[in-house]
Amino acid sequence: MKKLLSFFPALLALVLLSNFTDGPAGYQVGDKVADFKLKNIDGKMMSLADNKAAKGYIVVFTCNTCPYAKAYESRIIELHQKYAPQGYPVVAINPNDPATVPGDSYAEMKARAASKKYPFAYLQDETQQVARTYGATRTPHLYVVSKRGADMVVSYIGAIDDNSEDAKLVKTKYVEQAMTDILAGKPAATSSTKAIGCTIKWKKA
Amino acid sequence: MKLFPILFLAAGLLVAAPGHAQRVSVIKLPELQKRLSRQNDTTYVVNFWATWCAPCVKELPLFEQLNTTHAGKKVKVLLVSMDYASQLDKKVKPFVLKRGLKSEVVLLNETDPNTYMEQVDPKWSGALPFTVIWNGKKSKRATFEKEFTQAELSAEINKFLL
Numbered sequence: 001m002k003k004l005l006s007f008f009p010a011l012l013a014l015v016l017l018s019n020f021t022d023g024p025a026g027y028q029v030g031d032k033v034a035d036f037k038l039k040n041i042d043g044k045m046m047s048l049a050d051n052k053a054a055k056g057y058i059v060v061f062t063c064n065t066c067p068y069a070k071a072y073e074s075r076i077i078e079l080h081q082k083y084a085p086q087g088y089p090v091v092a093i094n095p096n097d098p099a100t101v102p103g104d105s106y107a108e109m110k111a112r113a114a115s116k117k118y119p120f121a122y123l124q125d126e127t128q129q130v131a132r133t134y135g136a137t138r139t140p141h142l143y144v145v146s147k148r149g150a151d152m153v154v155s156y157i158g159a160i161d162d163n164s165e166d167a168k169l170v171k172t173k174y175v176e177q178a179m180t181d182i183l184a185g186k187p188a189a190t191s192s193t194k195a196i197g198c199t200i201k202w203k204k205a
Numbered sequence: 206m207k208l209f210p211i212l213f214l215a216a217g218l219l220v221a222a223p224g225h226a227q228r229v230s231v232i233k234l235p236e237l238q239k240r241l242s243r244q245n246d247t248t249y250v251v252n253f254w255a256t257w258c259a260p261c262v263k264e265l266p267l268f269e270q271l272n273t274t275h276a277g278k279k280v281k282v283l284l285v286s287m288d289y290a291s292q293l294d295k296k297v298k299p300f301v302l303k304r305g306l307k308s309e310v311v312l313l314n315e316t317d318p319n320t321y322m323e324q325v326d327p328k329w330s331g332a333l334p335f336t337v338i339w340n341g342k343k344s345k346r347a348t349f350e351k352e353f354t355q356a357e358l359s360a361e362i363n364k365f366l367l
Binding site for chain 1 (some may be wrong): 258260291317318320322323330331333334351352
């Protein structure tokens with residue numbers, strides 16, 4: 001009986017923990033982000049801290065294979081061209097398991113970046129730990145992080161704009177709206193939006 | 206002479222007759238919301254999918270099977286395609302035809318996910334597949350932003366049939 005009772009706290013802890021993981025996973029706007037070290041398509045490892053001049057980053061979880069990611073590819077390049085000179089370069093991270101999606105292998109990432117002349121870093125999240133830490137669920141899934149003293153803080157999470165299929169029909173450019181506020185030193189008026197995308201292809205446990 | 210249009214209509218009806226097969230209506234958010242709030246004793250299983258979404262396509266047969274395994278148990282499946290409306294004739298209709306889908310298929314023609322997702326369900330982060338199961342009369346509703354196994358799906362649906 002005693003033995004059984006001593007089980008209860010452990011059981012309770014387990015239940016509490018599992019409830020906890022059901023809650024909102026990953027970063028929310030305002031959270032401090034942990035730096036990462038991921039392999040770029042140029043073979044070098046990259047961290048957010050590497051670029052001392054950056055005021056922040058536009059971090060996009062994206063991939064080679066998702067139709068939504070492809071539809072947004074040139075708009076992601078445009079975001080970099082517009083905001084890198086203002087201190088917010090794009091960092092693209094591919095979190096997909098290449099064993100599930102061969103088109104998202106490191107070699108394919110290099111090929112895609114070369115053929116589309118990516119002006120930004122394209123990193124492979126090999127362990128998928130960064131995507132999990134951020135709470136990314138799909139591609140594309142975008143986060144704006146901004147430097148606050150020694151920290152990087154999440155300023156915006158969500159969609160690029162309101163029309164994935166046709167850039168010409170876009171009415172609201174969510175990221176650009178947020179960036180206007182962020183660059184003016186204000187919190188984004190709309191700091192989180194929803195977007196559709198392909199589920200991240202997680203490694204089979 | 207006047208018989209021609211009537212014959213044409215009759216032929217059309219015959220083609221459309223076998224269930225919802227090969228018919229995909231294009232709907233807007235208000236119509237979907239109406240369908241997501243029916244207050245009767247039917248358990249609705251609404252699956253959001255797309256022809257380009259591999260895990261969605263893989264689990265479609267599970268939803269299709271419900272039409273036979275749960276026949277007569279007041280379970281209704283609605284497959285909501287999130288393909289672009291421009292792909293209706295090129296991709297969606299041929300897919301539905303080729304797979305011989307028996308469940309009702311509609312295509313949600315909305316462009317701004319930030320507006321419609323919240324109204325479908327606040328818990329939907331934006332990934333596909335996404336599934337809503339609910340029963341209006343029992344005031345029970347559950348959402349799943351993941352791919353099901355057959356066992357998981359049956360277990361979840363059976364909770365609604367108790």
